[in-house]
Amino acid sequence: MTPMFKIDHTNCADCPIRHRAVCAHCDANELEKLEGIKYYRSFEAGQTILWSGDQMNFVGSVVSGIASLTQTMEDGRTQMVGLLLPSDFVGRPGRESAPYDVQATTDLVMCCFRKKPFEEMMNETPHIAHRLLQMTLDELDAAREWMLVLGRKTAREKIASLLSIIARRDASISHEGNAGPIVFDLPLTREAMADYLGLTLETVSRQISALKRDGVITLEGKRHVTIPDMGRLMEEAGDDSDGGFLV
Amino acid sequence: MTPMFKIDHTNCADCPIRHRAVCAHCDANELEKLEGIKYYRSFEAGQTILWSGDQMNFVGSVVSGIASLTQTMEDGRTQMVGLLLPSDFVGRPGRESAPYDVQATTDLVMCCFRKKPFEEMMNETPHIAHRLLQMTLDELDAAREWMLVLGRKTAREKIASLLSIIARRDASISHEGNAGPIVFDLPLTREAMADYLGLTLETVSRQISALKRDGVITLEGKRHVTIPDMGRLMEEAGDDSDGGFLV
């Protein structure tokens, strides 16, 4: 079965969304139906988009920036449970409320669809339901991969795993699958990284310094990262070299 | 929208599956179509049902016993990424292979459907696709809830969280939502619990002893557990008392 939506980071001319996600522009048949319910929203870094328990009256895709899903315990401990990069889908068709906080980790633009009409369209067009199921399965795979990181990896491996995810995601967007050094800007503070990895920000800082000292990464300033050897980084992450991350 | 399948632990006369899962007997319209492709399979405790990467040519529901999903690193570290209790759905419609090992943790009976015809039926009957999306979202919620456990909870809280999940699940099956002590048999070895919680089996044993010493649980033998006060257990787990676990 060939997917009705183009996927995997191909852009179309008039839409900024990379098409791992559902997008109106990708399917001429749906375009008119969606045009009316589509809108863009911008958020500032640090802004909370939704609190856990809030009514969620839209679904959408990240256009630019990074959003994060966070769970919080009563005493304030927090764990990031999802990182939404450009092209990722946000939303829970058929669900009333958000089960975790959704935050803009950086300045963020989202392409939103009002939920009701989106769901109606989903019910009428089976391939969209099918596509959503596939995306949800992707997210489930990514969440489970992350459970291994959280449960069994050392601090150093955790950092390497996170850098590896961001590097791979970034590389696949900027220049299609070539070798050579990978360069990118870290979009997360040390604290956000710690929240994602189940560490403290001090440990994150120490391990980044260690990876730098050992030549696994190069840093200019605090955010600009160069990965001279991706294979080496993935060894440090404890992954089989071919890698199975899906985020 | 009312679900076409009965859900939430109601049994019908001729089917052993509790209906959080897709099941032929729950929808007369689909019954005949499914009859031909449905079959039961039994597994012994410890048996591996699927290795990571194997072709997955069926989907199905757990009828009795417990199955687990496990990820393994090259050096042997393992993390359980899912626990499948009776009524849980196993399978990845539209996917070729399993991304993790599937094992029978106890003796296990599954109700299986051959994948191809199941997928065809899914494509023809939108409400089954819809139901599968909802179930996958449930699993995603559970996985993300578990990320908080793995990333931020102490060993004691982790044990309490696991007991809490099993107790709640068990209680909702055996006697509909009443108060009073909850009694059940632990279906997992200390080692399996450790693999699920990102701990060692020694730490699991020590924390269970501690919970017993502190009167949070009572143990007869090594597996028979009594929870005198479920609220107390949930406090120990660090949950807001109303609890959000979805497993």
Place this chain on the structure above:
DNA sequence: GTTTCCACTTGATCTCTATCAAGGTTTATT
């Protein structure tokens, strides 16, 4: 130009959990 603030780094120490090791129970096997 100075001050303030925020993100980050580094050091010292402590604590929780892993690790190593030994022994105990229960259940199955001979």
Place this chain on the structure above:
DNA sequence: AATAAACCTTGATAGAGATCAAGTGGAAAC
């Protein structure tokens, strides 16, 4: 009844990461 094989418990010790604390650097605000 004796033996073996899982499974579990408990103790001693070590180590990874948390916690507490001080200080650096850079950018924005005054």
